[in-house]
Amino acid sequence: MEITTNPPPKPSSFALVVVSLCKNTDPKQPGFFVKPSPKNPNYKSPIDRNPIAEEPEISVSLKRGFLKERVEPENDEDGENLNPNLPEKPVVCARCHSLRHYGKVKDPTVENLLPDFDFDHTVGRKLNSVTGARTVVLMVVDAADFDGSFPRKVAKLVSSTIDENYTVWKEGKSGNVPRVVLVVTKIDLLPSSVSPTRFEHWVRTRAREGGANKITSVHLVSAVRDWGLKNLFDDVVGLAGQRGNVWAIGAQNAGKSTLINSIGKHGGGKITHLTEAPVPGTTLGIVRVEGVLPGQVKLFDTPGLLHPHQISTRLTREEHRLVQISKELKPRTYRIKTGHSVHIGGLMRLDIEESSADSVYITVWASPYLPLHMGKTENVDNMLEDHFGRQLQPPIGEKRFNELGQWVRQEFCVCGNSWDSSSVDIAAAGLGWFAVGLKGEALLGVWTYDGVDVILRNSLIPHRAHNFEVAGFTVSKIVSKADQASNKQQRQSGKKQKQSELKAEASAA
Numbered sequence: 001m002e003i004t005t006n007p008p009p010k011p012s013s014f015a016l017v018v019v020s021l022c023k024n025t026d027p028k029q030p031g032f033f034v035k036p037s038p039k040n041p042n043y044k045s046p047i048d049r050n051p052i053a054e055e056p057e058i059s060v061s062l063k064r065g066f067l068k069e070r071v072e073p074e075n076d077e078d079g080e081n082l083n084p085n086l087p088e089k090p091v092v093c094a095r096c097h098s099l100r101h102y103g104k105v106k107d108p109t110v111e112n113l114l115p116d117f118d119f120d121h122t123v124g125r126k127l128n129s130v131t132g133a134r135t136v137v138l139m140v141v142d143a144a145d146f147d148g149s150f151p152r153k154v155a156k157l158v159s160s161t162i163d164e165n166y167t168v169w170k171e172g173k174s175g176n177v178p179r180v181v182l183v184v185t186k187i188d189l190l191p192s193s194v195s196p197t198r199f200e201h202w203v204r205t206r207a208r209e210g211g212a213n214k215i216t217s218v219h220l221v222s223a224v225r226d227w228g229l230k231n232l233f234d235d236v237v238g239l240a241g242q243r244g245n246v247w248a249i250g251a252q253n254a255g256k257s258t259l260i261n262s263i264g265k266h267g268g269g270k271i272t273h274l275t276e277a278p279v280p281g282t283t284l285g286i287v288r289v290e291g292v293l294p295g296q297v298k299l300f301d302t303p304g305l306l307h308p309h310q311i312s313t314r315l316t317r318e319e320h321r322l323v324q325i326s327k328e329l330k331p332r333t334y335r336i337k338t339g340h341s342v343h344i345g346g347l348m349r350l351d352i353e354e355s356s357a358d359s360v361y362i363t364v365w366a367s368p369y370l371p372l373h374m375g376k377t378e379n380v381d382n383m384l385e386d387h388f389g390r391q392l393q394p395p396i397g398e399k400r401f402n403e404l405g406q407w408v409r410q411e412f413c414v415c416g417n418s419w420d421s422s423s424v425d426i427a428a429a430g431l432g433w434f435a436v437g438l439k440g441e442a443l444l445g446v447w448t449y450d451g452v453d454v455i456l457r458n459s460l461i462p463h464r465a466h467n468f469e470v471a472g473f474t475v476s477k478i479v480s481k482a483d484q485a486s487n488k489q490q491r492q493s494g495k496k497q498k499q500s501e502l503k504a505e506a507s508a509a
């Protein structure tokens with residue numbers, strides 16, 4: 001897919017752009033939309049379902065989530081936008097409408113009709129370019145899945161471009177040396193006790209180890225809470241100059257579109273409404289956004305990079321919902337001895353195989369919707385046969401275990417000097433992590449599906465829970481919510497029965 005260089009549709013042109021995918025006006029196709037009829041207070045006119053233009057490729061507006069950039073009244077008699085102070089509602093296709101309002105694509109079975117996005121061919125070439133406007137790369141990383149969502153390939157590509165273009169520039173030729181701004185977003189998902197100074201140091205170290213050794217600045221932000229966005233905005237404006245190109249790049253679901261929408265609120269310029277949703281693969285192609293940053297600076301939203309090493313990419317939508325972290329993380333800690341294991345759903349397991357310490361403190365940092373289990377390692381085969389796909393979800397359903405891949409073991413030697421705080425994390429991409437606290441050394445066996453990245457790193461959140469979890473299954477938030485609901489129902493039906501018994505007694509008397 002080529003970068004769309006067409007100018008965005010002029011607001012007054014009423015330009016509805018339609019992709020070839022919806023040319024047959026089949027409501028089942030991705031990109032289908034209904035042409036909005038002018039809103040006359042007395043309207044009763046039938047809806048016109050005919051597309052008014054066709055494009056050979058996915059249009060810039062569809063990628064942006066809009067079919068109509070901004071609707072301005074053609075004339076006041078239309079009855080449309082009678083109050084010019086009211087913000088216009090963007091007109092979106094059925095796919096984006098469903099993503100925006102229901103958090104899911106309208107029809108997953110037709111998603112494969114959408115063309116694949118070739119990052120290297122499109123964005124990669126632009127970032128590599130030695131000439132042209134100044135390039136600023138916003139490398140967007142999810143704080144709750146730092147290593148899984150870190151775009152290592154892009155980090156390496158940009159770092160080597162910086163080296164090459166800097167050499168050219170030193171020779172006196174025109175050399176576009178990209179600036180890299182590392183944006184760690186969703187920090188509202190980390191516990192508020194995390195020290196920003198310590199976290200920034202941790203982020204810089206992890207980023208360097210991930211191949212980003214030429215970072216211009218680091219920003220820790222929350223796009224939904226508006227934390228750190230003003231500073232980010234000012235920094236990007238300074239780096240981009242009058243006519244730079246700013247690229248938001250990162251893994252699927254990292255938070256790029258939400259970030260751009262939030263940045264837009266700080267400039268006093270145009271406000272964007274890019275489609276954002278808790279579903280990987282929301283943005284389909286490069287979206288050029290102008291007017292958000294001052295001057296002639298262009299901001300580009302890009303489709304998320306597919307990271308097959310994130311376990312989330314193998315999950316069904318239902319399973320993904322259990323894994324997705326959407327609220328501030330809370331620790332769940334076990335105090336265990338050698339010969340014991342902790343499961344996170346049916347997705348990851350940690351065994352204490354050997355330890356010089358009497359007790360090892362294992363804290364699970366993952367979605368509260370994931371059930372946990374702690375028990376003796378000698379019983380793990382039964383766990384797999386009897387509970388994977390049932391009490392230990394995801395996978396949801398027994399046959400999904402085999403579909404997720406081969407269950408494999410990796411070995412980690414860890415050491416620490418405190419029981420009170422975790423020294424290291426063992427993190428699985430797209431899932432969460434075990435934080436390990438101990439005074440001594442331990443040999444850990446860690447199990448997950450083949451191809452899922454499991455890494456050992458310095459602890460991100462050293463503290464642990466005050467109370468320890470007990471052996472057996474923990475009740476996941478989903479189950480406890482369902483229990484609460486059914487208990488309430490039982491109480492209510494009990495009350496009703498009592499009332500009707502009393503009534504019957506009263507009428508008999």
Ligand SMILES: Nc1nc2c(ncn2[C@@H]2O[C@H](COP(=O)(O)OP(=O)(O)OP(=O)(O)O)[C@@H](O)[C@H]2O)c(=O)[nH]1
Pocket residue numbers: 185186187188189221222223224225250251252253254255256257258259275276277278279280281282283284302303304305326327
């Ligand atoms: N808690 C929290 N959630 C966020 C934040 N930013 C984004 N999200 C959520 O993360 C999910 C993904 O956000 P998007 O902006 O669609 O992510 P994206 O990187 O554009 O995703 P793709 O288009 O699939 O590549 C949505 O559910 C957002 O609401 C944030 O700062 N905090």
Ligand SMILES: [Mg+2]
Pocket residue numbers: 256257258275276282283301302303304
């Ligand atoms: Mg997006």
